[in-house]
Amino acid sequence: MVVLIIILKIYMLFVILVMAIYTFRHNFFTLNRVFGEQKLYYQDIIDSELMELSIIIPMYNEEKTAPHILDLLMKSDYPASKMEVLPVNDSSTDKTKEILDSYALKYPIIKPIHRKSENRGKVPALNETLKIAKGEIILVFDADYLPGKGMLKDLALAFKDPKVCSVMGRVMLINTSKNLLTRMLDLERTGGYQVDQQARYNLGLIPQYGGTVGGFRKELVLSLGGFDEKILAEDTELTFNLFIKGWDVAYANRLECYEEAPEEWKVRANQIKRWSRGHNRVLFKYLLPVITTKHLNFYQKLDGVLLLFVYLIPFIFLLGILDSIVLFFTGEMNLVNYVIVYLLIGMYVTFGSFAPFYQIGIGAFLDRTSNRIRLLPFFFFVFVFNMWFISQGFIESVIDVISFRKVTWHKTKRYRKEEATAAK
């Protein structure tokens, strides 16, 4: 029993240390975003020689969203002769196929791919499409995204830098005003992109490719063997796979693109569980390579490790809470422990939620939208919600590894009204 109590107390100290490290990290990023040197992205380059692009849009039952994104891509200022659009119909059961075929008739650069494989999902779809894509640069959009006129050109310009092998734009919500959940997700994105991603780009750390509103060099990804189909977070996997080999990911804060966020807590729970499951698989696979690679400096390795652990931290904290309860009922939680628990909860709830308070506040300030930060206290509930479902995702990822079971992709529900589609 004495040994158990000692272990529990040591674990508490460990949790506090972890929280302190993440608190420092988030504050450092925030201060950098406000006071630090802001690194230039490549969007100002004007170059008459443009690269060949293949734009891949994985689709499963996307009849509500497909016309929107295809219409917008056809309005892009990127020369049609230099691009092809590859919507991948992944065995849809709605009218996605018919919609894609009608667009293909109208626009020859739209070349739908109709998959019949039982191996459904975004990652297999990407791997299969990579092999037939003609462009040297692959841009990926999820079907609910709404790219602007200059988006393709500005994303592609990052590849003028030969060390940049992947690029990521900024995701913003189109359905912000729907309900409390979408408003919280809007704030979360603000902190995550406007502050966190940009700070990591500024500091030469590990900005993340997010799997959409972004792209990569085709030949390089093919030479890496494509995407690992056992991992649901192909974006995070690519990020780390590139960095450990010395390549860069560029982040473009000014390349803003609307997406549709989940409007139901249940849908969000599944989404975040999937992200956690995928991200933690990346942790298992890349922790050692990140630490041992010769291509990253100390700070990049530190940031890489902290980024890898992001979806494990809520589970560590959940155990910390259980730990404190056990210590309390065994009478081992003295005053000092109370203070520690208070500090621990205070630090994490304040700074350590998914996109921490500090970052969200500053992000909203930089976006000149100050009223929405009144919702910040509600992040306490989002934090508890995230902690629970991210922990579930972590446990599932452990089971995935142990049982060698096949992971399956579950599409996030769309909410767009069909009658609002631009095609009509």
Added chain:
Amino acid sequence: MNFIILILIFAFFIFLPFVPGIIELLAPADDKPLPVKDYSRDARYFGGSFRRILKDSFQRDGFEKNISEIKLSSGLEKIEIISSDFNSYEKKLDHMLLVSGNLTAKHNSNFNKEIYIKGNAYFGNNNIIRAAAVDKNVEINETAKIIRWLDANGGIKAGENSYLGISASCGEKLQLSNGCRFRRLFGNPILTLQDTSKVDYGLMDSERTDINNASISTYFNEIINEDMRYDEPAIINGNLIINGSLKINNEFTINGDIKAGGNITVKNAKNVNFLGNIISDKTIRMSGNIKVYGNIFAQEEIELEGVEVGNINKTKSVISKKKLILGKNVAIYGFVLTEGIGIVG
């Protein structure tokens, strides 16, 4: 009773931080999606946009009087229409101006609003011009100052120590003199003083290394984690990606892009040819006899002398964050930008 009061006080303080949020949810003041900037990049945006506004106003309202009003994003503005040439000397104009002929503004004139000249424009010493769109050529004399932008369909000739505002763009040649200061330039080409006594002047393309008929000294296909230095002639095929710095002190040709985490320096080297882009996380300093077929991009400073970037059919860019110095014998076919100080000298 005390316990209940304590509980209520506790609940009140727990609840208090949520009050502004609840108000925001019940009566949203800031619930719209963040605005996305949807744009298509255009180096001559200011001039183009201004001309469009004027054209639309003409079509909509028709300007028959000498003084009319025009609606801009900033509100209604007075515009003076002059159907002939316009000459000014020590004038101060606080309204917009549309000149159908040529404009000649000798010394010390102030144009505090946008002007549009359908002919040629000449701005003499110490003129201050807020913004000007010119359909033909523009000459800016010494110490004249553009506050915001200048756009010409023809060429621009900028005199010594003139200031070219936030943006100076033209459809033809943009000639810069010593001491010109700028932020953003677009021309085809942008030229600094051509000094025939310099080592590089007059080198023909046929005298440069032809990568297709040259013996390649190195093939690159990996990232190098150290500094590199070329003191002997080199011909490289592939991208040169270095985490350190790069120094080139001799004849050099690369059929690929260059990226350096540190500085890139080419010092007084002849027959240097970059067939791709040159990108540095720090500074790029190049002097000698250099031809660049790609873009030049630095997170800190760029200093060029004896460098040609792009050609008449290939628009390219030179971009640096903090400082950009253009020395003699520089020709850039395309775009130049710095967030900091841009100066010729």
